[in-house]
Each structure stands twice: as structure tokens, then as C-alpha cells.
Amino acid sequence: MNRDGLVVTAVDQSSLKKKTAVSSSWILLDREAQSTTLDVDKHVIMRRVQIHARDLRILDPMLNYPSTILGREKVIVLNLEHIKAIITADEVLLRDPMDDNVIPIVEQLQRRLASDYPISQGQGEEEDNHPGVRNNFETEFPFEFRALEVFLEAICSFLDARTRELETDAYPALDELTSKISSRNLDRVRKLKSAMTRLTNRVQKVRDELEQLLDDDDDMADLYLSRKLAVASSPVSGSGAPHWFLNSPTIGSKISRTISRGSMETTQEENDVEELEMLLEAYFMQIDGTLNKLSTLDNHRNQLIQLELFLCSGTVCLSVYSLVAAIFGMNIPYTWKTGHGYVFKWVVVITGIVCALLFSIIIFYARHKGLVGS
Numbered sequence: 001m002n003r004d005g006l007v008v009t010a011v012d013q014s015s016l017k018k019k020t021a022v023s024s025s026w027i028l029l030d031r032e033a034q035s036t037t038l039d040v041d042k043h044v045i046m047r048r049v050q051i052h053a054r055d056l057r058i059l060d061p062m063l064n065y066p067s068t069i070l071g072r073e074k075v076i077v078l079n080l081e082h083i084k085a086i087i088t089a090d091e092v093l094l095r096d097p098m099d100d101n102v103i104p105i106v107e108q109l110q111r112r113l114a115s116d117y118p119i120s121q122g123q124g125e126e127e128d129n130h131p132g133v134r135n136n137f138e139t140e141f142p143f144e145f146r147a148l149e150v151f152l153e154a155i156c157s158f159l160d161a162r163t164r165e166l167e168t169d170a171y172p173a174l175d176e177l178t179s180k181i182s183s184r185n186l187d188r189v190r191k192l193k194s195a196m197t198r199l200t201n202r203v204q205k206v207r208d209e210l211e212q213l214l215d216d217d218d219d220m221a222d223l224y225l226s227r228k229l230a231v232a233s234s235p236v237s238g239s240g241a242p243h244w245f246l247n248s249p250t251i252g253s254k255i256s257r258t259i260s261r262g263s264m265e266t267t268q269e270e271n272d273v274e275e276l277e278m279l280l281e282a283y284f285m286q287i288d289g290t291l292n293k294l295s296t297l298d299n300h301r302n303q304l305i306q307l308e309l310f311l312c313s314g315t316v317c318l319s320v321y322s323l324v325a326a327i328f329g330m331n332i333p334y335t336w337k338t339g340h341g342y343v344f345k346w347v348v349v350i351t352g353i354v355c356a357l358l359f360s361i362i363i364f365y366a367r368h369k370g371l372v373g374s
Contacts, residue, residue, distance in 0.1 A: 085151060
């Protein structure tokens with residue numbers, strides 16, 4: 001039992017290989033990559049990280065909320081597909097750690113935090129022995145951004161893998177449709193189109209969320225949890241740090257070194273989001289590349305649909321032309337045949353003109369409705 005009265009259980013790596021249906025299960029990872037599982041209700045989580053119920057509702061797997069990255073006073077609320085997490089300046093809470101898609105993320109997060117923690121500790125000791133070295137708070141990549149980077153990398157890689165799987169299935173199906181237009185091939189392409197549309201919407205939502213963050217410096221500044229903690233603890237702010245942050249030797253040492261800064265320097269750092277902007281920009285480019293792959297695939301499919309439309313339209317017009325020829329080719333005695341042989345010539349010419357006009361009308365209508373390109 002910990003200081004918050006929660007019953008926690010150490011995570012066994014082998015147990016992560018088993019999937020559970022418990023939706024209230026969370027995994028907590030601290031700066032030292034130490035992990036514990038929490039089987040608690042939402043009220044306990046709300047009290048622990050101090051967020052509103054509406055923010056926690058975004059992480060409910062039963063509700064279909066779009067991809068979201070929210071910066072709050074003391075936490076970052078992250079909802080990216082199957083990644084539903086709460087990041088503070090000193091720990092990460094990740095929902096449903098036994099999910100097959102979440103298990104690799106937990107393992108990657110543990111490896112990343114474990115590899116970074118000794119380095120940050122070494123930097124802090126070096127600064128204590130060498131006052132001339134730049135402040136560790138300024139040079140160390142904040143904990144919340146290290147966790148955010150793992151989640152962004154995971155979701156971008158996940159969506160890119162789904163896109164490659166779709167390409168593997170789609171291009172052979174489209175090539176087969178090109179060689180032979182049949183109901184079986186058309187049905188196969190139609191199913192792939194539905195899958196591609198759903199995947200495109202998912203990728204688009206993640207891209208839009210990153211783009212929205214990049215377009216607003218205030219939203220990016222809200223994600224600097226360690227900076228806001230340091231500012232709130234400085235004499236300028238007139239308020240002390242929360243006791244649950246001061247209990248951390250890492251955070252406490254950072255706060256003590258930060259108090260000596262002037263208010264002007266603090267203000268400049270509050271407006272500096274270049275570090276986070278570079279991080280978000282890198283993954284924005286990656287997810288944008290994935291969206292471009294889907295757009296290319298969709299364009300290839302649309303070209304085949306246009307080809308199919310032209311062929312079907314031509315077939316209809318030729319059928320009308322063939323019908324007239326078939327009527328005249330019947331062995332039925334017509335009284336007007338005698339002395340009127342020139343009529344056949346004009347019927348053939350007029351029928352050809354009518355079929356050409358019919359084909360043009362079909363193509364014009366299709367372009368007017370946006371079914372084919374101009």
C-alpha cells in the first residue's frame with residue numbers, strides 16, 4: 001500500500017503477455033522506470049492527478065473520442081487510438097496495459113525511461129560539483145516530453161504499419177481488376193476501399209491534432225509541465241511546490257536550482273516552445289507521409305474507377321449501335337426494303353452520331369458530379 005492508500009502490485013513482465021478485459025486497469029511508471037499496476041476506479045485517478053471528469057472521460061475506451069492531446073495545469077491527457085495515457089512531470093499512467101497493442105509501448109517506455117534516468121542523475125551530480133555548468137533543468141529533455149515522444153513514435157509506427165499492410169493487399173487487387181473486371185474483383189476492391197477510408201480518417205485525426213498543436217504556441221506551452229512546476233515554485237509566483245513533487249529528489253533538486261532565476265529569464269522560457277515544436281514537427285512529418293501514402297493509393301484506385309466508367313459507358317453505347325444493326329440483320333420481310341436501300345446507310349450514320357452523343361453526355365455528367373477528373 002502506498003502513501004495515497006492505493007493497493008499496488010509490482011508488474012511482472014511475463015504477465016504483460018496476457019490480455020485482460022479489466023477496463024479500470026492502469027500501469028504507473030515513474031522516472032526510474034519502476035512500474036506498478038493500479039486496479040482503481042476513475043475517482044481515484046482523478047484525485048491522484050487532479051483532473052476533471054470530462055478530461056478523464058476522453059480516455060474511456062467505451063466512448064469513441066477522436067485523437068486528442070490536452071495540456072492541463074499539472075498533466076497531459078493523451079488519447080491516440082489505443083494509447084490512453086496521463087502524463088505528469090514525474091510519472092506516467094497508461095490505461096489497459098495488458099492490451100496486445102499496448103504491451104510493446106509499455107516495454108518501450110520502460111526501456112526509454114531506464115536508459116535516460118542514469119544520465120540525468122549523472123548530469124545533476126556534475127552540476128553540483130561544477131557550478132559553472134548550465135542548469136540541468138534547462139539541458140535535460142523534460143520527463144513529460146520523453147514519455148510523449150514514446151507515445152508519438154508508437155502511434156505513428158502503428159498507423160504506418162497498418163498502411164503498409166493495406167498497400168500489400170490493395171495494389172495486387174487493383175492490378176487484378178485492371179486485367180479482368182469481374183464482380184469478384186470489384187467486391188474485393190470495394191472492401192479494401194472501405195478499409196482504406198477508415199484508416200485514412202484515423203490517420204487524418206492524428207495529423208490534425210499535431211497540426212493544431214503546432215499552430216498554437218499557447219497550447220504547446222501548456223505541455224511544459226516541469227517548467228510550470230518550476231515557475232509555480234519560484235519566489236516570483238509566490239506559491240510553494242506541491243508536497244507530492246517536493247518528495248521527489250529529482251524534482252526537488254531542479255526546483256532548488258530554478259529558484260535563483262530572475263523573472264525576466266523565466267518569462268522568456270515560458271514563451272520558448274522550440275524544443276517541443278521540433279519534437280512535434282518530426283512526428284507530424286511522419287504521419288503526414290503516411291497520409292500521403294493513403295492518398296496515392298486512393299488516387300490509383302480512382303484512376304481504375306475512371307477507366308471502368310469509360311469502358312462501361314463505351315459498352316452501353318456500342319450495345320445501342322449493335323441493337324440497330326441486329327434489327328436490320330433479322331430475316332424479316334420488310335415491304336419498305338425495296339427501292340429504299342439508302343435508308344440503311346442513313347440509319348447507321350445517325351445511330352453512330354446518337355451513340356457518340358450519348359457517350360459524351362455520360363462523361364460530361366460524370367465530370368459534373370465529380371466522379372472523374374476533368
